[in-house]
Amino acid sequence: MNERLRKRADAGDEDLLFLTDDQIRRGIEAMFFAYRGFTADPDRILAKSGYGRAHHRAIHFIKRFPGTTVNNLLDILGVTKQSLNRVLRRLIDDGLVESRVGEQDRRQRNLFLTEKGEAFERELSEAQRKRVRAAYRAAGPEAVAGFRTVLEHMMDPELRRHYEALRRRRDEA
Amino acid sequence: MNERLRKRADAGDEDLLFLTDDQIRRGIEAMFFAYRGFTADPDRILAKSGYGRAHHRAIHFIKRFPGTTVNNLLDILGVTKQSLNRVLRRLIDDGLVESRVGEQDRRQRNLFLTEKGEAFERELSEAQRKRVRAAYRAAGPEAVAGFRTVLEHMMDPELRRHYEALRRRRDEA
DNA sequence: TTGGAATGTCAACGAAGCTGACATAAACTG
DNA sequence: CAGTTTATGTCAGCTTCGTTGACATTCCAA
Numbered sequence: 001m002n003e004r005l006r007k008r009a010d011a012g013d014e015d016l017l018f019l020t021d022d023q024i025r026r027g028i029e030a031m032f033f034a035y036r037g038f039t040a041d042p043d044r045i046l047a048k049s050g051y052g053r054a055h056h057r058a059i060h061f062i063k064r065f066p067g068t069t070v071n072n073l074l075d076i077l078g079v080t081k082q083s084l085n086r087v088l089r090r091l092i093d094d095g096l097v098e099s100r101v102g103e104q105d106r107r108q109r110n111l112f113l114t115e116k117g118e119a120f121e122r123e124l125s126e127a128q129r130k131r132v133r134a135a136y137r138a139a140g141p142e143a144v145a146g147f148r149t150v151l152e153h154m155m156d157p158e159l160r161r162h163y164e165a166l167r168r169r170r171d172e173a
Numbered sequence: 174m175n176e177r178l179r180k181r182a183d184a185g186d187e188d189l190l191f192l193t194d195d196q197i198r199r200g201i202e203a204m205f206f207a208y209r210g211f212t213a214d215p216d217r218i219l220a221k222s223g224y225g226r227a228h229h230r231a232i233h234f235i236k237r238f239p240g241t242t243v244n245n246l247l248d249i250l251g252v253t254k255q256s257l258n259r260v261l262r263r264l265i266d267d268g269l270v271e272s273r274v275g276e277q278d279r280r281q282r283n284l285f286l287t288e289k290g291e292a293f294e295r296e297l298s299e300a301q302r303k304r305v306r307a308a309y310r311a312a313g314p315e316a317v318a319g320f321r322t323v324l325e326h327m328m329d330p331e332l333r334r335h336y337e338a339l340r341r342r343r344d345e346a
Numbered sequence: 347t348t349g350g351a352a353t354g355t356c357a358a359c360g361a362a363g364c365t366g367a368c369a370t371a372a373a374c375t376g
Numbered sequence: 377c378a379g380t381t382t383a384t385g386t387c388a389g390c391t392t393c394g395t396t397g398a399c400a401t402t403c404c405a406a
Contacts, residue, residue: 018314024302027309027321028211029237032230033332034324035208036251038201052392057205064202070353078209083394085354107352107403129197135326136200139319141191146312146319148200151207153308159206225361243384256363258385280372280383351404357397364391374381 041127049120054079054087056124059113062097063121065170067110069102075162096120214300222293227252227260229297232286235270236294238343240283242275248335269293 017023042056054077061076062068070088074081088111091097096117102108113121136144152160190196215229234249235241243261247254261284264270269290275281286294309317325333 015314018317019306019309021302023317024305024309025298027305027317027324028298028301029233029336030321030324030328031208031211031305033329033336034327035204036332037327037329038204040329050391054393060202079393080395081353082355082396086393089355102352105352105404107401109353125198125201128201129194131327132197132200132204133192135323136192136197138326139322141188142315143319143322144191144196144200146316147323148203149316150308150312150320151200151203153311154207154210154304155203156206156210156213159209163202163206227362244382252362253364254384255365255386259362262385275383278373278383280370282384347406349404349406352402354401355399358395360393360395362392362394365389367387369386370384372382372384375379376377 037131038128041131042124045124045127051090054083055091058084058087058091059096059117059121059124062111062113063118063125065166066112067100068166069108069110071108072166073111076159076166078159091117210304211301214304215297218297218300224263227256228264231257231260231264232269232290232294232297235284235286236291236298238339239285240273241339242281242283244281245339246284249332249339251332264290 039053043053046052046056057077058073061073065072070081070084074084077084088097088099092099095114098112098114098117099109100112102110139147212226216226219225219229230250231246234246238245243254243257247257250257261270261272265272268287271285271287271290272282273285275283312320
């Protein structure tokens with residue numbers, strides 16, 4: 001049926017013009033170029049301090065989920081613990097992240113941003129929000145709603161469920 | 174004024190709710206997770222052949238602009254020639270890309286996909302289109318229009334101009 | 347008390363960015 | 377024609393950030 005719809009679209013069905021291969025291709029290219037713009041400002045700030053996107057991602061999600069465990073972060077970021085550990089090591093050594101031994105389960109490490117880490121997070125996220133806000137404002141509320149809808153459907157459903165479970169757990173606490 | 178609007182939004186102005194910091198943050202996270210989904214399928218295919226995203230990007234744009242020069246590709250992809258050269262070298266050696274000496278300007282190299290390269294491109298782009306098409310269909314045409322609008326505004330305007338100039342030049346020829 | 351889970355660390359590797367330097371050929375320019 | 381610029385390729389070396397494998401530590405739980 002997937003295929004059937006695609007063929008109807010290719011044949012010129014008015015309602016399905018947005019599903020033609022050419023339209024999809026334009027969307028793919030737009031996604032590629034937009035992601036570049038999306039990361040450009042934080043990338044510049046990170047480069048000044050000798051950090052990369054991996055550090056940004058870790059900082060971002062520690063900010064969102066203060067006290068989260070390494071394992072949660074691994075699931076969200078989708079990298080190996082060795083890779084994350086290198087990044088966290090650096091952030092901890094540089095005094096941006098604090099790692100506290102878990103209270104209930106002392107095997108776990110609960111991660112927090114330090115004052116310095118909070119400040120750096122603000123610098124990064126303000127730069128990125130500024131760019132996204134400008135795009136949002138230029139596009140308007142209806143476009144933004146559509147943008148969010150498509151993105152939601154493009155995610156891996158399992159990752160999305162996992163992430164929302166984290167959010168719920170945090171908001172309940 | 175940027176700041177003024179943001180404050181109105183934070184204060185609860187109905188028309189500007191989509192510009193609150195929290196909404197922007199959700200958009201940023203959605204973009205991060207969606208990009209992962211967006212690249213997941215091609216990444217799997219590439220990994221089987223020992224290629225990476227860099228090869229995908231090169232193949233994609235050579236497919237879009239057959240006969241394009243190395244310099245054009247450098248501008249579009251935003252990497253250094255050394256980095257691109259490593260990728261192109263491999264694709265040429267593996268018989269996926271052909272490099273022909275330019276006709277008018279013999280310093281230039283015009284790049285084309287071979288039969289084998291075309292086949293691989295189809296495999297990659299069909300996997301990616303399938304995912305994007307599913308998201309598009311689930312979201313609906315209005316959402317897709319909004320999605321595209323926001324992405325357009327998120328791109329670097331200069332890159333976008335450059336890219337569209339290439340498209341025009343190709344379509345005129 | 348033993349097995350397994352969570353975490354961290356060490357070593358090694360690879361992909362793919364980067365800079366800098368230099369070579370070559372072709373095109374352009376004075 | 378001589379000299380400069382442009383397009384490309386290549387070498388060496390560095391960095392980030394991903395990978396796998398092996399192994400130690402800590403600690404919960406059966």
